[in-house]
Amino acid sequence: MRSAPTILHLDMDAFFASAEQASKPSLRGKAVVVGGLGPRGVVATASYEARVFGVHSAMPMAQARRLAPNAAYLVPRFGFYRSISEQVMGLLRALSPLVEPLSLDEAFVDLEAGGAAWDEESARLAAVKLRTDIRAVTGLTGSVGLAASKMLAKIASEQGKPDGLVVIDPGSERAMLGPMSVRTLPGVGPATGDHLRRAGITTVEEIVEAGEDELVRLLGKAHGHGLYAMALAHDERPVVAERETKSVSVEDTYDVDIHDRVRVGLEVQRLADRCVRRLREAGLSGRTIVLKVRRYDFSTLTRSETLRGPTDDQAVVREAAARLLEAVDTTGGVRLLGVGVSGLADYTQEDLFAQAAEERAEVDAGVVEEGEDRSVEVREEPAERRWVAGHDVRHEEFGHGWVQGSGLGRVTVRFETPDSGPGRVRTFRVEDPALSVAEPLPLVSGGLAGV
Numbered sequence: 001m002r003s004a005p006t007i008l009h010l011d012m013d014a015f016f017a018s019a020e021q022a023s024k025p026s027l028r029g030k031a032v033v034v035g036g037l038g039p040r041g042v043v044a045t046a047s048y049e050a051r052v053f054g055v056h057s058a059m060p061m062a063q064a065r066r067l068a069p070n071a072a073y074l075v076p077r078f079g080f081y082r083s084i085s086e087q088v089m090g091l092l093r094a095l096s097p098l099v100e101p102l103s104l105d106e107a108f109v110d111l112e113a114g115g116a117a118w119d120e121e122s123a124r125l126a127a128v129k130l131r132t133d134i135r136a137v138t139g140l141t142g143s144v145g146l147a148a149s150k151m152l153a154k155i156a157s158e159q160g161k162p163d164g165l166v167v168i169d170p171g172s173e174r175a176m177l178g179p180m181s182v183r184t185l186p187g188v189g190p191a192t193g194d195h196l197r198r199a200g201i202t203t204v205e206e207i208v209e210a211g212e213d214e215l216v217r218l219l220g221k222a223h224g225h226g227l228y229a230m231a232l233a234h235d236e237r238p239v240v241a242e243r244e245t246k247s248v249s250v251e252d253t254y255d256v257d258i259h260d261r262v263r264v265g266l267e268v269q270r271l272a273d274r275c276v277r278r279l280r281e282a283g284l285s286g287r288t289i290v291l292k293v294r295r296y297d298f299s300t301l302t303r304s305e306t307l308r309g310p311t312d313d314q315a316v317v318r319e320a321a322a323r324l325l326e327a328v329d330t331t332g333g334v335r336l337l338g339v340g341v342s343g344l345a346d347y348t349q350e351d352l353f354a355q356a357a358e359e360r361a362e363v364d365a366g367v368v369e370e371g372e373d374r375s376v377e378v379r380e381e382p383a384e385r386r387w388v389a390g391h392d393v394r395h396e397e398f399g400h401g402w403v404q405g406s407g408l409g410r411v412t413v414r415f416e417t418p419d420s421g422p423g424r425v426r427t428f429r430v431e432d433p434a435l436s437v438a439e440p441l442p443l444v445s446g447g448l449a450g451v
Contacts, residue, residue, distance in 0.1 A: 001148045001170065001235070001236065002149070002170065003148070003170055004112070004120055004123065004170065005120055005146040005148055005167050005168060006110070006112040006119075006123050007108060007109070007111070007112075007147055007150055007152075007153045007239060008095075008108065008111055008123070008127060008144060008145070008146055008153060009107075009109075009145045009146075009147075009150070009153035009154045010092065010106065010107050010130070010142050010143075010144055011105065011106045011142060011143050011145075011154075011157045011161070012088065012105035012106070012134075012140060012142040012143075013048075013140070013141045013142060013143055013162040014045055014046065014048055014051075015081065015104065015105035016034040016044055016076060016081055017032045017033070017047035017050070018140050019080065019081055019084055019140065019443070020032055020072075020074055020077075020390060021047060022140060022418060022443045023418050023440065024402055024414070024416060024418075025416050025417075025418070025420060025421055025422045025423070026414055026416060026422035026423065027072050029049065030047075030071070030072060031047060031052075031055075031070065031071035031072065032049070032072045032074065033045075033046050033047070033050050033055055033061075033064050033068065033071050033072070033073050033074070034046075034075075034076050034390075035064075035073075035075075035076065036061060036075070037075055037389060038253075038255035039061075039255050040060075040061075040254075041060075041062075041253075042059065043057055043058065043059045043064050044057065044076055045057060046059075046064070048162060049071075050064075050071050053067045053068040053071075054067045055067050055071070061073070073389065074389055074390030075389050077391060080440040081104055081105075082104060083440075084138050084140070084443070085104040085105065087137050087138055088137075088138060089101060089107065091133050091134060091137065092107055092109050092130070095109055095111060095114050095116045096111055096113050096116055097113060097114055098110035098113040098114070098238075098239045098241050099239070099241060100240050100241060108153065108154075108239045109239065111123055111126055113239070120146075120167065120169065123146050124146065124165070127144045127165050127167075130144065131163075131165065136444070138444060139418070139444045140443070141162065141163040142163075143157045143160040143161045143162060143163060143164050143166075144160060144164075144165045144166075145157030145159070145160060145167075145168070146165070146167040146168070147168040147170075147173075148168075148170045148173075149233070149235035149236070149237070150235060151185075151186060151233075151235040152173055152233065153168075154186075155168070155177075155180075155184060156168050174232070174233055177233055178203065178205035178208075179203055179204075179205065180204050181202065181203060181204075182196050182197075182202060182204060182206075182207060184204065185204065185207075185227060185230045185231065187226065187227065187230075188227065192219065192223075195218065195219070196218070199214075199218055207227065207228065208228075208231050208232060211228075212224065215228050246342060246344065247286070247290070247340050247341065247342035248275060248278045248282065248284065248286065248340060248342075249338055249339065249340025250271050250274045250275050250278065250338065250340070251292060251336060251338030251339075252267070252271065252336065253294075253335060253336045254336070257296050257332075257333030257334060257335050258330075258333060258335075258337075259331075259334075264325070265322065265325060267337050268321050268322065268325050268337060268339060269318050271321070271337060271338065272314070272317045272321045272339045273314060274339075275317060275341055276314045279341060284344045284345065285341075285344070285345055286310055286311070286312075286343050286344045287308075287310050287311075287343035288304050288305070288306045288307070288342045289306075289320035289339070289340075290302060290303070290304045290324075290338075290339070290340040290341070290342060291303045291324035291328070291337075292336070292337065292338035292339070293325075293328050293330065293334060293336070293337060293338075294334070294336035294337075295330065295334060296332040296333035296334070296335060297332065300336075301328055303328060304342075305320050305323065305324055306343065307320070310343065310344070310345040317339070317341065321339050387406040387430060388403060389403055389405055389406070390402060390403060392437070392438040392439060392440050392441070393413055393435055393436065393437060393438050394435075394436055394438035395413065395426075395428075395434050395435050395436075396434040396435075397434060398413075398426065399417075400415065400416075400438060400441060401413040401414055401415035401416065402416075404425065406430060409429060410430065411428055411430050411432075412425060412427045413425070413426055413428065417441055418442070
């Protein structure tokens with residue numbers, strides 16, 4: 001391990017919920033829960049005000065509503081969060097070429113590799129400046145941990161939440177880790193934690209006292225060796241700038257089980273189209289098409305088909321997903337569907353001349369018109385316009401606002417912006433022509449637009 005705490009871990013504080021509070025003045029200081037709002041939705045992020053009531057990530061939304069009935073419940077705006085994340089990651093990359101993003105709101109940085117730090121003092125100064133810059137650019141806060149290894153830097157940032165900075169000095173790791181719960185260590189989830197507790201091991205120091213042989217006996221060779229090393233604060237993993245993408249996938253959970261086989265097929269086609277769009281946006285293609293089906297009884301089936309070469313062709317992915325669906329019994333109902341592509345490459349192996357000939361044949365046969373976009377989704381027109389809770393709208397007279405709720409042919413909008421005070425609430429007919437969907441506003445004046 002290093003002799004200086006030059007590995008930094010940044011974790012934005014309650015990221016989705018904090019972004020919503022910054023965007024909506026009326027929600028600042030109040031309980032906010034972001035996630036799927038349907039009967040089977042789960043919490044993506046809860047603000048610290050909501051966590052007081054016991055609400056946390058991955059909790060069923062129905063349970064969250066029981067715990068915090070007066071909280072604001074919003075549907076995620078991932079494009080908005082992604083734009084803020086890009087600003088934050090840009091600040092990190094200005095510190096070092098070695099930035100390892102773990103998610104939209106979390107990353108490791110090797111400060112030494114970028115010359116931004118070489119000892120504790122310079123590392124602390126870099127971290128203080130980073131937190132100041134993040135607040136200035138995004139209006140949000142992040143917690144930072146500094147240590148000589150990735151594991152310890154992540155533990156430090158968790159200790160610093162919210163909006164804190166914690167430095168673990170090299171040489172103090174064992175003393176710091178000793179009294180902590182075994183659940184503090186990476187890879188120790190509820191099942192492993194319970195297994196260790198039954199063996200009388202509840203703290204990190206007790207892992208060390210038990211010894212490596214006992215851990216191997218309890219947990220198996222790989223897990224036992226790895227956990228014992230972590231308990232001794234040994235972690236030699238480097239910060240890796242590029243994490244290899246192994247697959248691209250999309251999935252949807254449905255509020256009501258789908259029984260109609262035709263509807264299931266249409267949903268699979270729609271998911272295939274979304275998956276292909278993500279592939280193309282990433283400049284990737286793949287050889288293996290994967291279909292995921294979770295049935296009414298929670299049983300989950302996965303089927304896959306491997307093609308002769310990588311593709312990002314919408315029709316090819318659609319057809320493969322449809323073939324995979326034919327082998328799955330959906331009689332009792334489907335609660336989740338997913339389509340993915342793995343075996344990724346940054347090129348395709350299509351016979352371009354044959355493909356062009358096929359398209360020309362379709363044009364000649366009148367199947368498609370010259371110049372027609374063959375990737376347009378086929379979708380049913382909704383009976384009424386859909387307004388999503390928490391998403392941005394604009395009214396010709398009242399300006400920018402966000403949807404508080406909708407139903408029974410009405411939509412309620414609060415008109416406010418990140419720079420205004422709490423705004424007024426007004427209700428409109430869902431088909432009001434003066435009301436339209438809008439893009440998110442930047443949280444800080446002069447910042448980037450949300451999408």
